[in-house]
Amino acid sequence: MTTWWCESAWLDSPTDGVRVTEDGGRITAVEVGDPRPGDRRLTGLVLPGLADAHSHAFHRALRGRTHDDGGTFWTWRRQMYAVAARLDPDTYLALARATYAELALAGVTCVGEFSYLHHPAGGGRYADPNAMSEALVQAAADAGVRLTLLDTCYLSGGPDGAPLDDVQQRFSDGDADAWAARVAGLPERDGLRIGAAVHSVRAVPADQLATVAAAAAGRPLHVHVSEQPAENTATLAATGCTPTALLAEHGVLGPDTTAVHAVHLTDDDVATLAATGTGVCACPSTEADLADGIGPFRRLADAGVPLCLGSDQHVRGDLLGEAQALEATARLVSGERGRFTPAELVTALTAAGHRALGWPDAGRLAVGQRADLVAVRRDSVRTAGCAPGELPLVAAAADVTTVVVEGRVVVEDGRHVLGDVGALLAAAIGDLR
Incomplete structure (x- = not known):
């Protein structure tokens, strides 16, 4: 004691x-x-303890390189894919261990890793099909933080079912049933929760969404939503729906689900997220760094949507800074100060993030909570x-x-x-x- x-x-x-x-x-x-x-x-x-609800540990290798003499999210993605193509379980372990240790130095005690580097570069399988996931599990244990592994389903190159490119081959299990079977081989253990993720409606065809949702039942389920206007445009063209509406139609949204980014939402999207009890994870430094835009986060909170925070591509490794950016960007779009109270920011940093990651017994200084x-x-x-x-x-x-x-x-x-x-x-x- x-x-x-x-x-x-x-x-x-x-x-x-x-x-x-x-x-x-x-x-x-x-x-x-x-x-x-x-x-x-x-x-x-x-x-x-702070909870980083959305991490891509391998993006840490890109810090300082995203200015790139201009460009967009889509040109940045080529750089990100180049790093993804070079990782194996050993290099992934080294990078993730150091990245999680950096987060621990910033007060993070729990990380949600949105993980889709499942297989060898170019496709194929490791002898242990979850070797890349086990590297992340070991990295978190070494760094002394809890981990929610948001094992990510990634099957297509666009909402129209476009084929995967060469780099994306390593992200895919072929179909949602094969993805679910592989994830079933990952046991939870002390300090580890196994969650799930739909990478996006670009990467999981509509007819596969319900399979992912069913496999994730009772566990945290995260999904990138409307990070870029082009995502909305392509989804509308292919399905006639916004990404949020499509996810709702196929049973992906709900109290266990967290929509990541949620920058370009319609009024109906905000109402749908609120009505289904879905949370939202804002990643302000990444959304600024990649020129994504500023999400309607105050409007979401006012509608009753729980907000948490993530470092995403690790622009700064400072979750307190993410909370301050949430407030600062809300001021910029509203012309008013004091959009989020300090108490609201602390909740987003702590209890809300832990709940989104499947740890409701963490994030508060109260009897029965994790110390x-x-x-x-x-x-x-x-x-x-x-x-x-x-x-x-x-x-x-x-x-x-x-x-x-x-x-x-x-x-x-x-x-x-x-x-x-x-x-x-x-x-x-x-x-x-």
Whole structure:
């Protein structure tokens, strides 16, 4: 049993002098009071663990390379496919381990990996058909974070059923039944949830969507939705529906489903997401980096759609920064400040993200929850002079000092248990370049 005395902790709001007792990786008591002998002290503001609800770990190799003298999402995708073509289980493990460790340094205790690099480059199969997935599982364990593996169905090159190109061959199991059979061979274990994903309505034909939804029943199911206007245009031409309407028609939407991006939505799309209880994961740094646009996130929240946050292509490795970008972009499109309260941002960073990833027992500092604690400095050049309740609006990954995952200290004094994470990233990315 360990007791942590927090100078300030985020309960329903910032509260000074909070003692959190952990036993067996769970919170067994939360009390307000002075420190006692034997307490481990955490200075600054202590948040629940952050949940990165949408990660593509291999995109970390592209950081800094997306300016590319201009272009669009579709020209960027060629660069991304070039990296995808060079990965194997060993290089994937090295890159994902370092990427997840970087997220841990930023306060992330749980990652949702939207994974579609299933097979060898060009197609074929590894001796273990889930070798690439097992690399991700090992990477998360090494980095000390929980993982929800959102194993992704990817079958076609467009909503009209266009064939896959050479790089996309490694993403595909052939059909949704074969995909489901492979995923069934992935056992859950401590620190791991197995979820599912429809890559997009571009990549899974309409007649295969119901099979994916049935196979994912009772588990987290994520899907890229309306990230680009061209996706909407192509889907309308092929099916007569928006992506959201098509997913609803085939039973993909619901309380276990999270629509990722959801940038270019109609009013009917917003109403459908709300009516079905579907959540939305915003990835503001990626949506800006790839010139996707700004989603109607305040409108979605007002309609009752739960919002969470993801790092997606790891533009910055800073989930606190993603929350601040959510607020900043909402200001830009509305002409008004204060579009999301600090409490709403903290919920998106923590409890909502964990729920979207299948961990409803994480993301709050409360009895029975997993003992995840993230200490954020109040005395850095970014946070000095700010009250605890203001830190979600200004703090950065560099202000995270201590990260505890289910009672285990993974980051202490800003240093990860794996050591020099920058060196790990440089080595892993250098091997791919």
